[in-house]
Amino acid sequence: MEKAKGVVWDLSDLYPEADEERIERDMHQALELAKDFRNQYYGKINASDCDTGRLKSALRDYEMLLEKIYRPYVMASLLFSGDGRNDRYKALLAMAQDIYSRIENETLFFGLEIQRMPEPQANTILSDPRLGHYRHFIESERLFTPYTLSEKEEQIINRKNLSGRTAFVNLFDEFTSSFLWELEIDGEKKTLTDSEMRQLMRHPDADLRYRVKKAHDGKYGENAIIFTNIFGNIIKDHATEMELRGYEHPMQPSYLRNKVPGDVVETMMQITAEHYSLAQKYYELKARVLGVDKLKGSDLYAPVARSQWTIPFNEGRDLVLESFNNFSPEFGSLIEKAFTDRWIDAEVRPGKRGGAFCHGVTPSVHPYVLVNYVDNLDSVYTLAHELGHALHDLLAGQQQTLLTYHPPLVLAETASVFAEMLLTRRLLDMELDRETRMQILASKLEDFFGTISRQTMYTLFERDAHLEGAKRRLSADELCKLWVERRTEMYGNVVEFLPEERWFWAVIPHFIHTRFYCYAYTFGALLVLALYHQYEQEGADFIPKYKQLLASGDSDWPERLVANVGLDFRKESFWRAGFQVVESLLNEFQDTVKAA
Ligand SMILES: [Zn+2]
Incomplete structure (x- = not known):
């Protein structure tokens, strides 16, 4: 290769x-x-x-x-x-x-x-x-002026945080990063790190996945005293600070940070919860593809295809360029420059950092993109994603100065996820064998259920835990109970979870690091789908408005930027439009599965 x-x-x-x-x-x-x-x-x-x-x-x-x-x-x-x-x-x-x-x-x-x-x-x-x-x-x-205390008080909070909240965050990080798992694989005893365990959760062998998931989440249960303490203190600390600063609700600081009103977030989560049935339908189909009656919790990330589609870099580049070009030749030629002028570092080599990023520097310099391209479908998606970011930066750079150049949090993933949608369309328009088609649709749908449905489920649990935990310290069992209740809302009885998975609330670092962050993922993804839905309705008329949205950077409230495209996120129909896109992909998946 x-x-x-x-x-x-x-x-x-x-x-x-x-x-x-x-x-x-x-x-x-x-x-x-x-x-x-x-x-x-x-x-x-x-x-x-x-x-x-x-x-x-x-x-x-x-x-x-x-x-x-x-x-x-x-x-x-x-x-x-x-x-x-x-x-x-x-x-x-x-x-x-x-x-x-x-x-x-x-x-x-x-x-x-x-x-x-x-x-x-x-x-x-x-x-x-x-x-x-x-x-x-x-x-x-x-924005935060009404909730800011005197300079002296702020300094005291900052200094006391080092041995308070920050200490619990550090304890969580140090403790979890020390975790190792002993597991027998192919008759050999192996010691595995967290990222190796997560890789194995995507392994084709169902029995191995089961043992990995059981051991992984089980370890959090074995250390329940520590995780219950850490989370309990984070909740208590947050409650105290909310009271001192005069906030009315534990989620309020996150509304300000995201520049989105609380009632809009509530509507979004409510409509997301109404559409949990789409995820349930998907996981039922996935069970059928895997040839089991019911999925286990350890099967959620199982691969749906046996073989991997090999896509060398030049082919991946062409697919991405074509998907941008089909949308708008102007976008296509902007992105082409990224290849011809070498803004991209794609080869895998020793010493190079892993993962991928797009670095938008300042409006005066074009962005740089790093990926580790390994000739598979995921690599092509990553390339499209990062180049979507690059496009956002380029367009914002044409109209903004440095302080308004970087998009606000809820719009930060707009161009990147939109680019993935364009790539998905490009791929599905190709003549592909059934298995590859299934692989594309499954990976997109799992992405959506992961970022839309699951992140809302996480937030609803987190909100329960904060509202209850502000009144009294919650026990480990009570946290597990709250978790299982919210999880059941999402998955119904379609998935049979392992007993160890009741500890999964302890695995999620966002609850410790950045309170009420998760719903921003739901927001970003549904926004992109609403935009994509609009594009499907309007065709070419949509393109200049979308371009202006990206070029606006961080120069106005998200609500107004989105209004300029003709969308209103105070309306329920805005959020429902996103689920129409998910549903039509799900139908395509269903047809592909049934074509067997
Ligand atoms: Zn991104």
């Missing part, structure tokens, strides 16, 4: 060569700029005489110094991603991180002063047209 041999990126658009001295010099210059910035503006933003003119020039200066540090930082980080064994790159990246955090410290006051500016003054500035496209940045910075 060629595995994209020789497809490496050309970083000369960032720096003509990997000249470490020059890169370091730029970093130090950025730090000097940050110090100048502090000297010039400290105490001058939250000041009675601060007007639009001063705030705007501060914003421009701030962007300039960020631009100055981003370029060398990204260069260091890309060099390191390309070859993690190189000590010089390691040192360069460490230096970039150090200087970046010093710049953050120097400029921290800026955000705080924007937050603390008295309301009438802030409103005058916000309604001044001279503020231009920075308006939304200021609005976003001030």
Whole structure:
């Protein structure tokens, strides 16, 4: 297999060569700029005489110094991603991180002063047209103003967190990353890490999958005292903080972070729960494909096809290019540049980091993409996904400046998942054998049930746990009971879960790291499906509106950006449209399964 041999990126658009001295010099210059910035503006933003003119020039200066540090930082980080064994790159990246955090410290006051500016003054500035496209940045910075405590109190919370909430998060990470499992595979005793165990959950051998799942989740049950304590304290800590800051609901900070109103999130989750039956129907069909009466919990990730479809890089590239081109030749030619101008590093080689990413640097530089292409269908999807991000960055770069360039969280996966949909359509329009077709449809559907239905189920459990756990400490059994109740809503009696799987709430790191994060996945995926549904209805008329949505970056509330495409996420029909797309894919899957 060629595995994209020789497809490496050309970083000369960032720096003509990997000249470490020059890169370091730029970093130090950025730090000097940050110090100048502090000297010039400290105490001058939250000041009675601060007007639009001063705030705007501060914003421009701030962007300039960020631009100055981003370029060398990204260069260091890309060099390191390309070859993690190189000590010089390691040192360069460490230096970039150090200087970046010093710049953050120097400029921290800026955000705080924007937050603390008295309301009438802030409103005058916000309604001044001279503020231009920075308006939304200021609005976003001030979202948390009503819930911010005094500077002294904030400092105390920050310092006490180190031995409080942060300590529990660190305990969770350290403890779970020390986990190893002993398992017999092919008559041989093996010691396995978490990621190896997760790989084996996708193994074709049902008995092996069963033993892996049992051992994996069982280990969390054996350590129930620790996980119950960690989660219980996180819940209690959150409740205390919500009370001190004056929030009304445990999910409220996440609504602000996502810039989406709470009632919209409620509607979304309710409609998602109404469509759990689609997932149930899918898993019934999957049981049939696997030739069993009922799926076990350990079969959820079982492969549906025996053979893997081999797709060399050049073919994968053409498929992705065609899928963009079929949508819009303009998008196609933007993406083609990514290949011809070598913004992509695709080959697998020793020392290169794993996984994939798209790095949108600043509007002044095109994005860079890293994938590890291994000639299979997943690799083609990853390529489409990351190039979707690249397209988003390119279009936003045409209209935005640095502070409004990166899309808001709930729109961050729009172009990437949309690109996957375009690829799916391209693939299904090909003449493929039944098994390959089944493989494509199954992988897409499992993706949707994983990101849409399951993440809502997680959030509903998390909400139960916080509402109950704020009143009194929940026992391990009570947490398991809440978990099984929400899980049963989703899977009905279609899947027979292992007894050990009642501990799965303890496995999910989001509950510990970032409270109420999971529903953002549901939101992002359903939004893309609603957009895709709109595209199916409108055809070519949809394209300029979609392009404008991407080009808008983070320059307005998600609700307004989406409204410009003609969609309204306060309407139930918006969320239902997404499920129509899922349902039609599910029907295609059903027809393919029945064609046997
Ligand atoms: Zn992504």
